[in-house]
Amino acid sequence: MANQDQFRQWGRKVIDIEKAALDNLYQFVDSDAFGQACELIMQCKGKVIVMGMGKSGHIGNKISATFASTGTPAFFVHPGEASHGDLGALAKGDIILAISNSGESSEILTLMPVIQRMGVPVIAITGKPESNMAKLAKLHLCIEVPEEACPLGLAPTSSTTATLVMGDALAVALLQAKGFTRDDFALSHPGGSLGRKLLLKVNDIMHKGDSLPLVKQDICITQALYEISNKGLGMTAVVDDNNTLVGIFTDGDLRRVIDAEVNLRTTPISQVMTANCVTSPADVLAAQALQVMESKSINGLIVVDDKQQPVGALNMLDMVKAGVI
Template identity: 80%
Template sequence: DSTMARLAQIHLCIEVPEEACPLGLAPTSSTTATLIMGDAIAIALLQAKGFTREDFAMSHPGGALGRKLLLKVNDVMHSGSALPLVKHDICISEALYEISKKGLGMTAVIDDEAKLVGIFTDGDLRRVIDAQVNLRTTPIAEVMTRNCVTITDGILAAQALQVMESKNINGLIVIDKHHHPIGALNMLDMVKAGVI
């Protein structure tokens, strides 16, 4: 019988027989019913309008949701001269120079055709030192991690973060369709970009 109900074309009644409050004073059951109906209407409208993740992101471009839904790996990754990259036949000490210079805590390792064959990380270095491997004479190919986890360009940065978290790793190499490394990123990049 409310004014709004009388003026509306559709009236969805969500009255409750009584509030959960033992004193019968505080709105409890009625506020929950209102919240549930609001969510139900919002989801029904979302589906009816064909509202997508991209539409959602566009309405929240500056916030954390927008960053998670719009930010791509390409926007975050280090590429070109900033990409840590070494040939498979150089010694460990030379690879360490590349890791230090690029500051990502890792380097991609490529073969003679510039295809990714492995990765060498700070963690690999610790294991090499523990094993007392000669850093000046041992080729990086002997100690790198082969079959490393990679991602392709164009995916969402949030998806890359999920990969890192699920594999318990701190960095990723981004490859193209020919398995050439084209970028690299780590957890710190995700923090700086606001993905985390």
């Protein structure tokens, strides 16, 4: 029975073999075909349709997803299903990215006559430059590897890693050529943390309307505490008779008031509030408001309009719930 040392040894061997496969990949990225493939995809007016069977299909799914999320419209079509109607997704102006380590995938080769009749160019990614797929394609990208990491030489390992990296190389080269930005990335990832940071604005997450804690400056501290307790944000905005913000009163202010033994029932909130408090406009990114809160070491913000009237409020918990943190 194998021991832990043997497991580690075998694991390191796999990594060594796959590293060698990636080193071997440089020559194929440096080839004219790689640059031509990038240019062909850049000029594509339609979509990149990725195909592959078995493990190549799994890798193809990931490559198509990477393309789509980095500014190159793409999706995966299973070659087996393509023969039974899914090829209807193919249109003039599209490009096929066909993946097969052997270059002899019968499911893809069966489709080639139809694809050629439609005038859709094919970029083949195979480990065999002399294969039928390589010969029939407009362009061939080689991902030949010295050996598979599988000691039997059967399970696709090094070859699938090389294919995945070749796909990443294409996608990232295209991303840079198109000037794809973080904002562009966020638009296709609205549910991800980066998307939330780059798309969510203060107005999207702030408490407003009846949820906004708000008191007049002449009320006593006890009344202000009722407002803080009812709204549950640990603070309240303080305004004058014109509804202009004059300060903020927080849980932290309350602790200082109690330590100073101030009369909570008779002292106006204006005497113990924090005047000239930090505020935020509603139309800035929530991530920018978070940076302000962190730089000032505060847990909450009052959101004001251009007349300095409160329109919202938010705290660190709101940032956490929104996924900005």
